[in-house]
Amino acid sequence: MDARLRRVNKEIADCKNDRTSNITLELIDNSPFHLKGSFPGPEGTPYQGGLFEVDIVIPDSYPFQPVKMKFITKVYHPNVSSASGAICLDILKDAWSPVLTLKSTLISLQSLLCSPEPNDPQDAEVAKHYTTSKGSFDETARYWTQIYAGGPGTKEVKGLRGVKDEVAIAGLEKAHVDQFEGLGFPRNKVIDVLRRLNYRGANVAQISEDRVVEELLKS
Amino acid sequence: MSDYDISDNEADYYDSDEMMEDYQNDDDQDEDDMEMDDYNDDFRISAGSKQKSYEVDYKSLSQSSVEKTMKEDVDHICGIFGVEPAIASLLLRHADWNKEPLIERYMENATKVLVDAGVAIPEPVAEPTPVRTHHSVDKLSTGSASRRSTRSSSKLLSSLTSPTRSSAQKSSFSSPSSSSSSISASKSRTKDKLSEEPEQKSFTCPICFDDSPSLKPLSLICGHPACSGCWNAYTVSKIRDEAEHCIRCMTEGCAIVAPDDFIHDILLSDAAAPPDSNPDDNQTAWVRFQELLVRSFVGANPKLKFCPYPGCTNTVSCPAAASKSVLTTMVPIVSCGAKGIPKDASAAAASSSSSSGVTTVTTTPPSSLYDKEHVFCFGCPIESDHRPVVCAVARLWLKKCEDDSETANWIKSNTKECSQCQSTIEKNGGCNHMTCKKCKYEFCWVCMGPWSEHGTAWYSCNRYDEKGGVEARDAQSRSRASLERYLHYYNRWANHEQSAKLSIELYAKTEKKMEDMQITSSLTWIEVQFMRKAVEVVERCRSTLKWTYAMAYYLAKGNEKDLFEDNQRDLEKAVEDLSELLESPIESENIPVLRQKVTDKTVYVQKRNEIVLEDTATGFQDGRWRWNVSVDGFEEPPEELMVN
Secondary structure: OOHHHHHHHHHHHHHHHOOOOOOEEEEOOOOOOEEEEEEEOOOOOOOOOOEEEEEEEOOOOOOOOOOEEEEOOOOOEOOEOOOOOEEOOHHHOOOOOOOOOHHHHHHHHHHHHHOOOOOOOOOHHHHHHHHHOHHHHHHHHHHHHHHHOOOOOHHHHHHHHOOOOHHHHOOOOHHHHHHHHOOOOOHHHHHHHHHHOOOOOOHHHHOOHHHHHHHHHHO | OOOOOHHHHHHHHHHHHHHHHHHHHHHHHHHHHHHHHHHHOOOOOOOOOOOOOOOOOOEEEOHHHHHHHHHHHHHHHHHHHOOOHHHHHHHHHHOOOOHHHHHHHHHHOHHHHHHHOOOOOOOOOOOOHHHHHHHHHHHHOOOHHHHHHHHHHHOOOOOOOOOOOOHHHHHHHOOOOOOOOOOOOOHHHHOOEEOOOOOOOOOOOOOOOOOOOOOOEEEOOOOOOEEHHHHHHHHHHHHHHHOOOOOEOOOOOOOOEOOHHHHHHHHHOOOOOOOOOOHHHHHHHHHHHHHHHHHHHHHHOOOEEEOOOOOOOOEEEOHHHOOHHHHHOOOOEEEEEEEOOOHHHHHHHHOOOOOOOOOOOOOOOOOHHHOOEEEEEOOOOOOOOOOOOOHHHHHHHHHHHHOOHHHHHHHHHHEEEOOOOOOEEEOOOOOOEEEOOOOOOEEEOOOOOEHHHHOOOOOOOOOOOOHHHHHHHHHHHHHHHHHHHHHHHHHHHHHHHHHHHHHHHHHHHHHHHHHHHHHHOOOOOHHHOHHHHHHHHHHHHHHHHHHHHHHHHHEOOOHHHHHHHHHHHHHHHHHHHHHHHHHOOOOOOOHHHHHHHHHHHHHHHHHHHHHHHHHHHHHHHHOOOOEOOOOOOOOOOOHHHOOO
């Protein structure tokens, strides 16, 4: 049997038998080389309570070359692209070792959620948010976990508003957005610009209103 | 590893101290040798015996001769450290082939160097003293077998190095323990063990989960086992896909590096290489591995540069251009001596699927002028002769031509932006009353102000002379002038490049005609060769001319520039004359006259070319040239010479 297929089959079987790690692997289509992995958000983090799904593609040269993984679930995290789900993690690149498995890699992703590396970011805007105001970042990450990963409080949020709160998704203060929207700019544009400028926490004092208006006029 | 011991270290230290002196003498001698070699070198382009001021001394080396130099370094380290060549090679590669710092660090803390290079297993954090004495006792015994058993007793290798291992397998991986070694601290570590688990315990490869009884576990000195199939696939993948010559143990976090003999065996030896692996892939990977080693060696040595032409494996040694600082005074154009793109390389790319032995038909025209020599610059990444201009200026020019700064310049000179929606607008006629197509904003082209302020009856801008308007116009005309200046030089540069190509094409046709003539008339082959020589000269001179325009663009105004442009003009005139002659119709009766004319002109053109090259080169040596922009490595030009 093909060594790669044998290994992947064994890995999937191992994962099924292991009930303690809470990590699952399932086929997406008929190919055993395109999988969907999932793991619960680690406790004691803003991701707690969410279930995070990962798209896994196993290359031809697996396990000698690393698996390709990206988040299907949207995650607010400095090392994960908030747009594409691309992950910045060394073991998915040059630090890969053939003895690593799908399960151990997913566990590494889980621990990446516990310990972000804002100095080596995948998403610079999110990383800026993380470094300037950790509290506000946690709040946003928790909100993302609620609306995208089915985290606790999902029902309240949905029940309360019926729609997703764009301001909270962007990690901004409603008052700030309202303030500039009041000047006559479209709401989504205001959110866009404020997010890009990292208009949060202590940073708000650093950015003059004129600067914001200037950016709003430009875009 | 714990088994390195201080007493040894000391003895070793004195030993190598002497060696260091020897080594330094060696080095001096080497350099002398090199100069001698250069003197006799066949690869030199220089026609005359005398070195021209625009030429540089260099030497072309084949891959095997670089390998020989590498081996000398390795042997040298072997001699000093008393380690095996495979270990010395790993140490050198880890130290970027920098011998002196390596020797220094090794003398300071050999164990650390060995661990860092992935040659030895890191010591356990707290090493009990009894073990240390045990090891130092062990050191006195020279046999590597006892050493290995020592380690296996203390490390996790026990099952892998079990005595059930057959001697045949042992020899396939470990060379017969070689003689004497006072400092065999790392010696035994080179032995990579190919060993079989005892029959009763079945082995499951942790990588592929295969557990067939025929499976042979294989490990580096760290003892992390995997089957030979996985080792082979892993090695091939690392070499082929990642161009990596440093093949680490597959286990996560293990830093042990596979020595060359292990890689050789896993790819090529009958005993170790898995039978189901593709022998072609293995062979390719091994050849590639050798090349990667040479590349790492060449890359670490500033006196060497790998030939950038595809498929070429030669290296050029040019000690004169080794430091970046000399690049302001010389243009180190070198050639590796080879010509064209190797047939096998291009053919392999074109028809890799076709069976071997089939003669491949090349699609390139057979004209020998296409078989270009591998000429490149030693000092910068430009893969052609950019004389007379120095690397920094040539790079500036190429960058200017490449990036779209000039497009932006054009846009700036010819367009304006709508002051409401910032769309770029080119005015292509009509009056000054503009209406933006996009946002319907109406404005005055002259002052860019809203049209409503101009009144409806009067189509002229009464705000024309306002300060803002004047400034805007000035900026626009400056930008236009700078664009024109650039285009002047660029057009001439591009023209020479184009003309050189055309004259080669023309020559291809002429060559055919001449060959016909050789058959129909009484002319001999040698008599029709004058055209070939002339085309070569034209091509070379056009390359010089091309770069003189890049140089002139950046030269600061002054007498020096005037003289430079005089020389440039003379050469240009001569080259154009010769080009014209080459295009004149060839009839058998006018050949003798034409030949005379072409030959005379060729000699003259060559002379003029030399004058330009010589004068520019001496100018660089004397620091005579001044630039109108700031150039890397040169003094910042005074404000009045600067051009935007």
